[in-house]
Amino acid sequence: MELVDEAAVLATEKYGSQETWKYRLKGDVINRERQADGSSRTGGSITGAFKSIFLPQGYPESVSDDYVEYQIWDTLQAFSSSMSGTLATQASLKGVGVGNQAATVAAATVTWLLRDGTGMLGRILFAWLKGNKLDSEAKKWRLFADILNDFAMFIEILAPYYPPMFTLIACIAGVFKSIVGVAGGATRAALTVHQARRNNMADISAKDGSQETLVNLAGLLVSLVLIPLVTDNPRLTFALFFLFTALHLFANYKAVRSVVMETLNEARLSIVLEQYLSDGRVLSPREANPKEPVFLEWRKEVPIKLGVSLRELVTSTQDLQLALKHHHKPFLIGIQQGCVSVCLSSEASVADEIEAACQALCLAAVMKASPPPPQQLRQLALAKGQDPWVLVSESYKFMDQMFPAFLLDLEKAKWLTDRTLLDWNEWRVDWRKKMS
Template identity: 65%
Template sequence: METARGVVLATERYGSAESWKYFAKDAVMERRRDGSKCESRGNSIVGAFKSVFLPQGYPESVSDDYLQYQFWDTVQAFSSSLSGTLATQASLKGVGVGNQEATVAAATITWLLRGYPLKYTTHVCNSSTVSATCKLIVFSADGTGMLGRILFAWQKGSKLDSEAKKWRLFADVLNDIAMFMEILAPYFPACFILIVCTAGIFKSLVGVAGGATRAALTVHQARRDNMADISAKDGSQETLVNLAGLLVSLMLIPIVTDNPILTVSLFLLFTVLHLFANYKAVRSVVMETLNEARLSIVLKGYLRDGRVLSPLEANQREPVLLEFRKTVPIKLGVRLQEVVESPEDLNLALKENNMPYLLGVRNGCVCVCLGPEASVHDEIRAMCQAVWLSSKLSPPTSRDPPTQSNWEMVHESHKMMDTIFKPFLKGVEAAGWDTTRTLLDWDEWRVEWKTKNH
């Protein structure tokens, strides 16, 4: 192809962001940006910024919600940085910074404890020697923080994948509560240790929940097996935000020093901004994998309207706040004895059932026992039945007491799924959901059972 610039020898592009052409004219090859005469300085600066702070191949290498999420994540990180500055100032004041009686030993211990969840506990050490009481407090601060992290990870570790949005928001709310406690602690000297230790335990939980859910969201955002790149660029973005927060904090500290009313007022302002930004951030995430909440929303919509909601529609309706359940809880991947307690119960569980899982209702829970050969589609179907059973047994329907026994409802759920599941699954896939994997919270028990015919 020949143009005024010469013959086009080749074209090249860098993702969807840039396109270039090579021209041959007078035996010379020239490279020019497609659609412009030359590369402007502005484009060069923007390109360099993207290269430093955005994942390689952006936007094709990340999920569609990446930019919106990162914008709100940046806002919340900036406001959290300022809130943290105010909390740190208050805590340092509480441990005796500025007090002539404070010793080098106390300041050293305070500095060392900065890296641990329970910090700023050395105000009792402001004497010429580090007392036995101070050493005990240091040990307690360190130990309880570590124990809190271990216990929380043990109890809620699997939920951090399946309910990443809820626990992400929970972590930020808890972090704000902990910082507020640190700000108030100096004004309650008699309870200072108790307050900051409690705040430290909260922060230890924040560290587990925040880090784990961030990893879960990175898995969602990565579209080219580029989790490490996304995580690294997220770290660069956070560092830039913290640098901006540091500059603002340097101007803010002289203003708020010795002004507790202004300190608390600014903290509350930054906290409101932080929580709002976090809410918008988790609301902007559109996950295409099914967890219990999203599958429940999609299934109930299908049973009501005959239409499968898209990932965007379902994610907009998904609750992001931790809630006290009023529905009958669902347990997935349980032991056989949690579903049946006798050979007769096993026969009842197998009735109308030709699937590699068993359902039962025991102790106020819908329990699902999974066979080792169950596929991902079988898991989705089992969850659909469990959701339907849970809704039938939930308190709102108690005004109309069920006329069926639990086993009769289980048998009815099998018949219903035989009718609707195939078209429902087809609609789910057509709507853009990923059915090759799920975020359903299955435990690891797998059971092989003998059928009643044997």
């Protein structure tokens, strides 16, 4: 008969990285012993209870590495926005007649309804025009939404000082805030997709809501002290508003800068490709993300259009013959009116999409007046002064040599290559491989 050592460990278990337990046999009883310090999931300590309430289950393994830094800055910006919003709300109430015996309920109601109505229309229009951009440029639109929100609150504070224009100003602010609601909510969802590491988007979103509610509660308590001080004191109102706005914008800038996304959009792909063409090194996501621009660019020197209709690429049979010359890819690239356009085949894979975007970026770099293209593109630049189709044909040859190794290096650098955030339109073209 085999004897069991009473000191022997029968089993071990752990709860994420927070705590570890061991089961030991003592006589006929199995004892459970904690082997590492950590907060109990059941709320055995204040820290454990706080994590359980406000952080996603499985933290930190269940979220991205940039989660904590982003949430710290996001919390600070939410508090600042809450305080600015209090000042703006006070101004709005004053503008519709709260405290004014001459004001009527009907007039205030009409103003409020007009503001809400124009805001609803603005929400629909913005989602229609820019909804497809919010995934590919989440950082830019996140920061844009917060800047626009501050501007909307600023004109709300100004509105009571221009009584004849109050309704118009309130409607304009309503439109701006509706845009903020769409852009802010959509980009927050895009960032939640990035942060979720265990298909736990709903949990992260719910805990983010809890964090924001806690911050708003803190802002409410501070507002109770602040409101009596700023009432009928416009100088202090504006001074505090600009202070909170500056803090809000700074925290938002730091928040979007802290995000390290592993999916490729046009900006990140351009940064990585430029470095690769310069010295053959592929930047990791943590190296490339800080270089990504976070402010919207309203006009590019050489625009790139991905997934366009064939009619934007060719205008004649001759153009189509030139586009297909020496061609074996599931995409077509052309240069029309200073713009690089890409037609995508329905057979194209994600790797083909990345290659097409890389080729378009190379062509755009060659076509720019400044700065000069990277060293590896100098040979391609020699065809710049010739017919655009010659330049396109040479770019296919260049990509055949460069792209296979580049794609492998992307995967080694921990970039996701099974999906992208490239801003592809929905056009897909199937063309004849040979033309008589």
